[in-house]
Amino acid sequence: MPDSPDVLIARAGAHVRAGESDAAAACGLEILRQAPEHFDALHLIGWLCQNRGQLADAYCYLSRAMRLRPADAAVALKLGNVLVALKRFSDAEHVARNILALYPQHIDAANNLGIAQGEQKRDSDAIEAYRMALAWKPDYAPAHFNLGRVLARSGRLTEAEAAFRSALACAPTDTPSERIDDVYAHLLPSLVELDRPEEALTLARPIVSSRQDLPKLAWAYALLLLHVGDYAAGWEAYESRWGVEYQSPSRPNPLVLNLDAIAGKRILVDAEQGHGDIIQFARYAPLLADRGAIVTLSAYDGLKPLLSGLRGIKRVVGEDENEPAHDIATPIGSLPLAFRTTIETVPAEVPYLHAEPHRVAQWREKLGDKTAPRVGLTWHTTTVAPKRTRLNDLRAILACPNISFHALQKVIPSEELGILPALGLRDHRADLTDFAETAALIDNLDLVITIDTAVAHLAGAMGKPVWLMLQHVADWRWLRYRADSPWYPTARLFRQAAPGDWHGLSVEVATALMRLFPSSVSC
Numbered sequence: 001m002p003d004s005p006d007v008l009i010a011r012a013g014a015h016v017r018a019g020e021s022d023a024a025a026a027c028g029l030e031i032l033r034q035a036p037e038h039f040d041a042l043h044l045i046g047w048l049c050q051n052r053g054q055l056a057d058a059y060c061y062l063s064r065a066m067r068l069r070p071a072d073a074a075v076a077l078k079l080g081n082v083l084v085a086l087k088r089f090s091d092a093e094h095v096a097r098n099i100l101a102l103y104p105q106h107i108d109a110a111n112n113l114g115i116a117q118g119e120q121k122r123d124s125d126a127i128e129a130y131r132m133a134l135a136w137k138p139d140y141a142p143a144h145f146n147l148g149r150v151l152a153r154s155g156r157l158t159e160a161e162a163a164f165r166s167a168l169a170c171a172p173t174d175t176p177s178e179r180i181d182d183v184y185a186h187l188l189p190s191l192v193e194l195d196r197p198e199e200a201l202t203l204a205r206p207i208v209s210s211r212q213d214l215p216k217l218a219w220a221y222a223l224l225l226l227h228v229g230d231y232a233a234g235w236e237a238y239e240s241r242w243g244v245e246y247q248s249p250s251r252p253n254p255l256v257l258n259l260d261a262i263a264g265k266r267i268l269v270d271a272e273q274g275h276g277d278i279i280q281f282a283r284y285a286p287l288l289a290d291r292g293a294i295v296t297l298s299a300y301d302g303l304k305p306l307l308s309g310l311r312g313i314k315r316v317v318g319e320d321e322n323e324p325a326h327d328i329a330t331p332i333g334s335l336p337l338a339f340r341t342t343i344e345t346v347p348a349e350v351p352y353l354h355a356e357p358h359r360v361a362q363w364r365e366k367l368g369d370k371t372a373p374r375v376g377l378t379w380h381t382t383t384v385a386p387k388r389t390r391l392n393d394l395r396a397i398l399a400c401p402n403i404s405f406h407a408l409q410k411v412i413p414s415e416e417l418g419i420l421p422a423l424g425l426r427d428h429r430a431d432l433t434d435f436a437e438t439a440a441l442i443d444n445l446d447l448v449i450t451i452d453t454a455v456a457h458l459a460g461a462m463g464k465p466v467w468l469m470l471q472h473v474a475d476w477r478w479l480r481y482r483a484d485s486p487w488y489p490t491a492r493l494f495r496q497a498a499p500g501d502w503h504g505l506s507v508e509v510a511t512a513l514m515r516l517f518p519s520s521v522s523c
Helices: 005-017 021-034 039-051 055-068 073-085 089-102 107-119 123-136 141-153 157-170 177-193 197-210 215-227 231-243 275-281 284-290 301-307 332-338 357-367 391-398 435-443 454-461 502-516
Strands: 266-270 294-298 313-317 328-331 374-378 404-407 447-450 466-470 491-495
Touching: 005 021, 005 039, 021 039, 039 055, 039 073, 055 073, 073 089, 073 107, 089 107, 107 123, 107 141, 123 141, 141 157, 141 177, 157 177, 177 197, 177 215, 197 215, 215 231, 231 332, 266 284, 266 332, 275 301, 275 332, 275 454, 284 294, 284 313, 284 332, 301 313, 301 435, 328 332, 357 435, 374 391, 374 454, 391 502, 435 454, 447 454, 447 502, 454 466, 454 491, 466 502, 491 502
Parallel strands: 266 294, 266 328, 294 313, 374 404, 374 447, 447 466, 466 491
Antiparallel strands: none
């Protein structure tokens, strides 16, 4: 005779306390076989599924438990967390509000409400929810952390810093290391955005040296070192990138090359990170060939035709191609460390990428007779919101007469398509099928003006004049305060005078543009 549900649920609890989740789940499933509406078993299995990342199953069990006991806050909180993970934010908000209606001043429910609202881009509502939770419990670390995230996203960096520091100060001694890691990984970039990277380094250095269980902090620390120009330590620390979830090595144990042992070896350089990173670091592949290596480069399909022209490269393989036989594989982002790159020794000989002559000729024909200076413009990215500007913010540039402006991006926001003709900006989206086409168009231009996107790296790698419009505190690769770049000798850097001031930056660039082409009348 099988054990009763009461016996099984007690046994399941013992398994949970012993860390034996599979055995606990087996008990719960046996209970449900006997009693499909057993609340405690549904709750238990839903929670176990949630912990395993089996979100659809967790939702199924927890929602069944909720129907049995709608006023059970513990189940509702777990269900809300699952709904957030499933990106069903409106439903998660509804669950949190229901808990607060039943249990006023429920701290966790207020925190969940803020998360759900923030994920729906209702930052002011989320801030109110977190501050409501903190009014009830001022030392509630999760609400301090989540409040800091929303404040940072809203550009309220001083307040965000205070919230992150409060989260650290209030964190219980038994707080899991991954949560501490999250706080530091947000605090450090906030200090950088406040243009206080030295303070961030002082904060991070002793923690990084004493703890190995904070991978996000280690990664943020690496970017800090590169941001302030400490390349010697920065590239070493850059290898910590494999500890964060959004970095994915193509194979286990990524290898940093020993350059003294590569002559005659077949080396596969693995693609990683974004298109701009690959273009930036592709300069090292010919240097491997110079040392006698037989070099194959993997790349995203959109880059393959462009990179196939790299000097000394045997082959470029695309995303779905079988990788060739090789003796050594290394990530492309590890090449600066292999070459012990400093700011003074960046291999900055350009051009190292070239447009294909037949494509250049085709674009020359498409563009027609040249009657004015040609300037390419990139103002939008689909990946990093702080770098993005609106076309209306750049009207000062586009108002400069006797200049032919050309859009260099494949994606143009739908709300801006209608104003392109009025601004005199030619749309080439249909013809920009890959980066080789973009390179051929750039080859026919006199200047590229761009925000921090792969187009900036492409123009720089081609040795074309390129002006970068950078946010007030820019990405690490553009260093601090400089108007030039050790990576791209033909680049000129323009930086916002204040965070978010794209209009003021546009006026500055327009003034420089008129100086560059003085035959044009004043903007």
